[in-house]
Amino acid sequence: MAAGQPGAADDGEDRGGLRAALSGLTTRGRSFLAAGVAAAVCAYVLGQGDLLRVGLLLAVLPLVSVAVLHRTRYRVAGSRRLSPSRVTAGSEARVHLRMDNVSRVPTGLLMLQDRVPYVLGPRPRFVLDRVEAGGIREVSYKVRSDLRGRYPLGPLQLRLSDPFGMCELTRSFSAYDTLIVIPRTEPLPTLRLAGEASGYGDGRQRSLALAGEDDVIPRGYRHGDDLRRVHWRSTARYGELMVRREEQPQRARCTVLLDTRRSAYQGAGPDSAFEWAVSGAASAMVHMLERGFAVRLLTDTGDSVPGAGPDGFAGSTQESADSAGLMLDTLAVIGQSDGEGLSPAYDVLRGGNEGLLIAFFGDIDEEQAAVAARMRRRSGAAVAFVLDSGDWGHGGDGPGSAGTEERLRPLREAGWIAVPVPPRTDLARLWQQAGQLRAGTQSAGSGGPTGFSGGWS
Known part of the structure; x- marks a missing residue:
């Protein structure tokens, strides 16, 4: 069974032949068989021919039902369709199931069960009445996940029953589909800062x-x-x-750096600091692609999105939607790394001026702050959103709150626009705050250690 295309149950799963079919006898079927055998034995002992015929009838009926189901069990086809196949975390997707009776005889009672991960909810079950020859039945159910990821759906299990309820056979279709749950994204305000313009807009480099x-x-x-x-x-x-x-026109570049170090975050779940950072990186990436930037998604391990291009950047005017989809699919399954530092990412960035740099950092100590400061020298502009696990772990009242500004000072001295991220704060508000910080820096005077050439939108 393939998504959107009909398929048949897998012949390889019938390893037991008739023995497996006999094991599908229901309580009713076993009772009829036992009563038939008992009646036949009594008829033989008592010499009652009429009782023997009754016993044979009772015993043969469940056996005939087993034989019929065993012979016709491959004549049912099924298909699955996801609508849509990619959803954001917290949104619902609908799964459509279709069963086709491709045989010349009607089926008995059918029970469908689709295998889904527990994150998406309970396993859906459907009972279908008798399906006529050539008939079609369609059912659907909803799935929803607050956690991003790739979730397999299937294989679909079908339980066949004869009209008398003597036998039930369970068969599984071979194929399955994948539901991709991407991080939440939020629209960001368009900010215009002095310096190099963005994308293909006014003031672009030529x-x-x-x-x-x-x-x-x-x-x-x-x-x-x-x-x-x-x-x-x-x-x-x-x-x-x-x-x-x-x-x-020279396409303006933007690198979105996501800190995935396990040691930089505490907690788990959809409201954790790491999930906020992933969602923030996705929002910034989509926003910059919409503004006409060539965007690269980079992690602390130095890895970028596969297939983005020879230089790691992706998102031409015609392919920005495909580029965004590729990066969002990557963020859907990205996990925390066992890395201890940001040096691998710096090694990638020090190759030359990479334009705008937007970073989402977890906890950073003095050593990692020094590495991040060196990253600033290789970018035209640098904006950092820094999450403190102490704040997130204690709802903003933890011991980490007092030291947040101290952690940001080395970044700001190196020229970063560094913004602390309180727990569960909208990125749009912090994005606007970054623009205000830049405006304050400009009003205080350019050319100092915090000034930079470049722009972002």
């Missing part, structure tokens, strides 16, 4: 285009280039079609 006849920089002709851009002098010189380079 590569220089030299338009003079003597200092033009041509390139080879590519399929689809306007023939009016052909530079004939260079064409004659190189012996192939050459075209003038025009102003090419």
